[in-house]
Amino acid sequence: MExxxxxxxxxxxxxxxxxxxxxxxxxxxxxxxxxxxxxxxVTGTLHMGHAFQHTLMDCLIRVHRMRGRDTxxxxxxxxxxxxxxxxxxxxxxAEGGRRDEYSRDDxxxxxxxxxxxxxxxxxxxxxxxxxxxxxxxxRFTMDAGPSEAVIETFVRLHEQGRIYRGPRLVNWDPVLKTxxxxxxxxxxxxxxxxxxxRYPRTDGQGDVVVATTRPETMLGxxxxxxxxDDERYTDLVGRTLTLPLTGREIPVVxxxxxxxEFGTGCVKITPAHDFNDWEVGERHGFDPINIFTPEARINDxxxxxxxxxxxxxxxxxxxxxxxxxxxxxxxxPHAMVVPRGDRSGQIIEPFLTDQWFVxxxxxxxxxxxxxxxxxxxxxxxxxxxxxxxWMENLQDWCISRQLWWGHRIPAWYDADGNVYVARSEDEARxxxxxxxxxxxxxxxxxxxxxxxxxxxxHSTLGWPDPERMEAEGFDRYLPTSVLVTGFDIIFFWVAxxxxxxxxxxxxxxxxxxxxxGLIRDRDGQKMSKSxxxxxxxxxxxxxxDIDALVEKRTRALMQPKMKAAIEKHTREEFPEGIPAxxxxxxxxxxxxxxxxxxxIKFDLxxxxxxxxxxxxxxxxxxxxxxxxxxxxxxxxxxxxxxxRWIRSRLDRAxxxxxxxxxxYRFDLAARAIYxxxxxxxxxxxxELVKPELFDxxxxxxxxxxxxxxAEILDATLRLLHPFAPFVTEExxxxxxxxxxxxxxxxxxxxWPAAGTPxxxxxxxxxxxxTVISGVRSARTELNLAPGKTMxxxxxxxxxxxRERLDRFGDRIRRLARLESIEIxxxxxxxxDCAVQLAGDMRLLIPLAGLVDVEEELARLGKQLDRERKxxxxxxKKLANERFVANAPEAVVEKERARNxxxxxxxxxxxxxxxxxxxMAD
RNA sequence: GGGCGAUUAGCUCAGUUGGUUAGAGCGCUGUCUUGACAUGGCAGAGGUCACUAGUUCGAAUCUAGUAUCGCCCACCA
Numbered sequence: 001m002e003x004x005x006x007x008x009x010x011x012x013x014x015x016x017x018x019x020x021x022x023x024x025x026x027x028x029x030x031x032x033x034x035x036x037x038x039x040x041x042v043t044g045t046l047h048m049g050h051a052f053q054h055t056l057m058d059c060l061i062r063v064h065r066m067r068g069r070d071t072x073x074x075x076x077x078x079x080x081x082x083x084x085x086x087x088x089x090x091x092x093x094a095e096g097g098r099r100d101e102y103s104r105d106d107x108x109x110x111x112x113x114x115x116x117x118x119x120x121x122x123x124x125x126x127x128x129x130x131x132x133x134x135x136x137x138x139r140f141t142m143d144a145g146p147s148e149a150v151i152e153t154f155v156r157l158h159e160q161g162r163i164y165r166g167p168r169l170v171n172w173d174p175v176l177k178t179x180x181x182x183x184x185x186x187x188x189x190x191x192x193x194x195x196x197x198r199y200p201r202t203d204g205q206g207d208v209v210v211a212t213t214r215p216e217t218m219l220g221x222x223x224x225x226x227x228x229d230d231e232r233y234t235d236l237v238g239r240t241l242t243l244p245l246t247g248r249e250i251p252v253v254x255x256x257x258x259x260x261e262f263g264t265g266c267v268k269i270t271p272a273h274d275f276n277d278w279e280v281g282e283r284h285g286f287d288p289i290n291i292f293t294p295e296a297r298i299n300d301x302x303x304x305x306x307x308x309x310x311x312x313x314x315x316x317x318x319x320x321x322x323x324x325x326x327x328x329x330x331x332x333p334h335a336m337v338v339p340r341g342d343r344s345g346q347i348i349e350p351f352l353t354d355q356w357f358v359x360x361x362x363x364x365x366x367x368x369x370x371x372x373x374x375x376x377x378x379x380x381x382x383x384x385x386x387x388x389x390w391m392e393n394l395q396d397w398c399i400s401r402q403l404w405w406g407h408r409i410p411a412w413y414d415a416d417g418n419v420y421v422a423r424s425e426d427e428a429r430x431x432x433x434x435x436x437x438x439x440x441x442x443x444x445x446x447x448x449x450x451x452x453x454x455x456x457x458h459s460t461l462g463w464p465d466p467e468r469m470e471a472e473g474f475d476r477y478l479p480t481s482v483l484v485t486g487f488d489i490i491f492f493w494v495a496x497x498x499x500x501x502x503x504x505x506x507x508x509x510x511x512x513x514x515x516x517g518l519i520r521d522r523d524g525q526k527m528s529k530s531x532x533x534x535x536x537x538x539x540x541x542x543x544x545d546i547d548a549l550v551e552k553r554t555r556a557l558m559q560p561k562m563k564a565a566i567e568k569h570t571r572e573e574f575p576e577g578i579p580a581x582x583x584x585x586x587x588x589x590x591x592x593x594x595x596x597x598x599x600i601k602f603d604l605x606x607x608x609x610x611x612x613x614x615x616x617x618x619x620x621x622x623x624x625x626x627x628x629x630x631x632x633x634x635x636x637x638x639x640x641x642x643x644r645w646i647r648s649r650l651d652r653a654x655x656x657x658x659x660x661x662x663x664y665r666f667d668l669a670a671r672a673i674y675x676x677x678x679x680x681x682x683x684x685x686x687e688l689v690k691p692e693l694f695d696x697x698x699x700x701x702x703x704x705x706x707x708x709x710a711e712i713l714d715a716t717l718r719l720l721h722p723f724a725p726f727v728t729e730e731x732x733x734x735x736x737x738x739x740x741x742x743x744x745x746x747x748x749x750x751w752p753a754a755g756t757p758x759x760x761x762x763x764x765x766x767x768x769x770t771v772i773s774g775v776r777s778a779r780t781e782l783n784l785a786p787g788k789t790m791x792x793x794x795x796x797x798x799x800x801x802r803e804r805l806d807r808f809g810d811r812i813r814r815l816a817r818l819e820s821i822e823i824x825x826x827x828x829x830x831x832d833c834a835v836q837l838a839g840d841m842r843l844l845i846p847l848a849g850l851v852d853v854e855e856e857l858a859r860l861g862k863q864l865d866r867e868r869k870x871x872x873x874x875x876k877k878l879a880n881e882r883f884v885a886n887a888p889e890a891v892v893e894k895e896r897a898r899n900x901x902x903x904x905x906x907x908x909x910x911x912x913x914x915x916x917x918x919m920a921d
Numbered sequence: 922g923g924g925c926g927a928u929u930a931g932c933u934c935a936g937u938u939g940g941u942u943a944g945a946g947c948g949c950u951g952u953c954u955u956g957a958c959a960u961g962g963c964a965g966a967g968g969u970c971a972c973u974a975g976u977u978c979g980a981a982u983c984u985a986g987u988a989u990c991g992c993c994c995a996c997c998a
Binding site for chain 1 (some may be wrong): 923924925926927932933934935937940941942945946947948951952953955956957958960961962963964965977978979991992993994995996997998
């Protein structure tokens with residue numbers, strides 16, 4: 001093995017070996033354990049959020065595989081309607097073409113071609129990360145199976161009366177020219193303007209003033225509303241106003257939607273262009289007047305002067321015209337919430353179109369009950385609040401999109417506009433007795449991406465085809481075990497899966513939902529291309545030099561003027577670029593950062609620290625392997641106390657990891673392993689057994705120790721494997737021969753079982769560590785030559801101390817660098833020695849004439865302070881009668897023991913200080 | 922306006938049903954190239970647990986309130 005751990009030298013080789021061996025396929029035996037990968041967009045590349053979540057999923061999958069479960073990680077990718085169309089459109093434009101030169105079929109062919117070429121980027125990147133999925137079961141939402149599920153679902157929902165089509169106000173993106181869902185609209189507070197406009201009464205008896213942020217929509221006003229209790233306007237209700245610029249007569253109505261406190265208390269009502277106004281219009285029986293084309297230009301409903309104008313040009317024109325007519329009362333800045341499409345960034349219009357909807361009433365109830373009664377559990381549990389809130393306020397789900405890329409809606413129209421929903425055109429004709437001569441035209445809309453995603457749990461397991469369900473393990477793997485995802489898609493996806501899988505299969509899609517935090521940059525900022533703070537997980541694995549990183553971050557910016565700032569910031573943060581940490585270090589970092597209920601500030605120094613940790617493991621392994629040799633080690637059990645101790649510590653670590661993982665506390669699991677490997681195994685165990693490996697006097701124990709070394713390392717590698725699969729597999733291979741392990745790969749080796757800790761052995765070694773640390777501490781603080789060995793004298797050693805000194809003397813001598821250990825009478829004067837308390841014992845280190853009294857006094861003084869503080873605290877507690885009376889006996893007892901210890905230490909230190917002072921004078 | 926979360930060492934975070942002198946990593950200080958490892962060893966320094974009040978023998982932990990920050994949801998034209 002090389003002296004330094006080099007991840008790049010081993011990671012890729014293992015991915016290939018594992019996959020070739022088929023060890024990631026479900027075993028078919030054992031209790032099923034299944035995780036559904038939230039399908040990433042086919043357009044996508046792996047970002048930090050993916051890498052994070054995939055690491056956690058893979059970690060769970062690997063642990064359960066090692067525990068012998070029948071493990072399936074169901075992977076796949078999503079066709080991502082809008083996102084993909086935008087990517088391909090941009091590509092066409094980059095080639096100098098135009099999207100509208102393409103026919104529907106040609107465009108779709110182009111998208112498929114693109115999918116063929118680049119659709120596997122993200123899965124290739126997942127492999128780099130070590131994802132142990134059964135890739136032979138990879139699905140795409142537009143594959144035949146999932147597509148059949150989509151059609152079947154649509155038809156059945158329609159048959160059940162749960163799908164309807166109709167004209168409704170929807171969120172309309174005038175640039176993409178499609179409806180989008182509420183969830184795809186992001187509301188930003190932006191600085192706008194508020195205009196006050198005078199609407200004259202038709203009878204000439206004055207006028208009313210209305211306020212609006214969107215004056216152009218007045219062309220579609222149907223009435224003006226006032227609050228029914230607003231005494232200012234009681235006589236106005238029922239009368240009419242003359243709508244400026246159009247001359248249309250519109251009535252004044254009373255509706256308690258109006259807030260009489262705001263503005264003048266009069267509101268213009270435009271049902272076709274505002275969701276609230278739509279409801280007011282409905283209540284009062286007005287027909288909405290749509291004044292926009294799908295591109296949000298003024299249409300022919302409006303006066304000629306405005307037709308064809310873009311919505312923003314129309315606004316300017318109308319404001320100018322109103323002013324000219326003296327009808328503009330006021331114009332002032334106004335902070336308002338502006339809806340924008342999350343894909344296009346454009347201002348969304350409420351727009352009246354025919355769309356398909358799924359009724360959410362009883363599906364919503366089902367979704368709510370499923371979580372309320374615990375059939376699906378959220379981890380952390382407080383996410384149930386978010387889920388509940390949304391489910392209780394569900395709107396019908398608009399599922400149609402005016403796009404080309406996606407599942408086309410299975411509905412056909414005849415010339416009269418009658419609609420026939422069926423699984424195919426043939427079925428439509430058959431069912432409704434339509435002869436071949438009658439022309440049918442399929443609905444041109446597609447279903448929104450989340451419609452197929454909602455079916456993902458059961459559609460990837462063969463539903464609705466009974467044969468495929470049998471072959472793909474529908475019964476076996478549904479419900480899946482846990483869904484790992486971010487809070488941002490609880491509504492988009494999690495809720496809809498719970499409803500759809502529940503409705504169609506009677507099962508839950510997953511038993512638990514583990515909601516992860518968001519990965520942010522070092523400063524807590526969300527990572528985004530436009531901020532130029534994105535980290536690419538692949539760059540953390542392979543490393544990247546600073547120029548390449550800057551180039552990557554500043555390439556194709558939406559706002560080129562940001563370039564200089566991004567470059568400056570990037571060069572400051574990564575003056576040397578990013579070193580290659582390797583996938584294992586990145587994975588371990590993700591696990592270690594994965595606390596609950598908190599976003600994650602991704603700090604490169606953590607990654608570096610865990611890379612160093614793996615290097616430490618690498619070198620400890622080199623040491624173990626050097627001694628384990630390349631031949632089968634002799635059998636036998638090592639009952640030496642140090643062996644029992646390290647096994648005990650390992651047992652505790654295994655127990656801690658098991659417990660942590662059961663609660664999805666990856667951070668605690670990672671920490672337990674880290675601490676065991678570094679603080680126990682490397683810092684103490686390896687050092688403690690060195691005499692047995694090197695000194696001839698201890699040769700009798702050599703084989704037993706070699707075996708223990710190999711066994712502990714074996715279990716440690718198993719424990720660490722789900723977190724850092726590559727390096728552990730690489731090392732573990734070299735243990736197979738010494739330990740006679742039959743299994744071929746660590747990836748499929750058995751998970752270690754936690755034994756019962758050995759308290760006696762732990763107490764012994766704890767004592768040993770106290771003595772050694774005490775000596776070391778005294779040495780350093782007195783600046784005694786660290787390389788030089790020196791004698792140690794011990795006073796006040798009790799029976800067990802003497803017995804332990806006897807057993808551990810050699811080890812103490814070696815680790816504390818002592819030339820001798822001698823028990824001396826308690827009354828031996830310690831004035832020429834450094835004194836260190838260790839348990840009940842006094843450790844004396846002769847200062848051999850080099851006494852720096854001041855330093856020793858300072859050192860003792862510091863110890864005394866510490867002990868006095870402790871004594872004060874315990875005395876105060878014990879003096880409190882109510883503490884003694886009320887606290888559990890064990891707690892009081894512990895406090896008494898502590899008190900005695902402190903008191904004793906204080907006395908010892910005081911005496912020693914006095915002696916030293918006397919000597920110095 | 923409603924909801925959720927956070928606030929612990931210079932930085933990033935643990936702290937499990939209340940019970941030592943509140944821990945870790947990074948950074949910092951000193952020191953050491955000892956036959957696994959300088960991506961290291963050893964030894965240190967560093968905190969009024971945001972604030973206030975309460976419950977309790979005992980509070981970082983429980984309760985109420987305050988402050989600051991963050992996120993989600995919401996129809997004020």
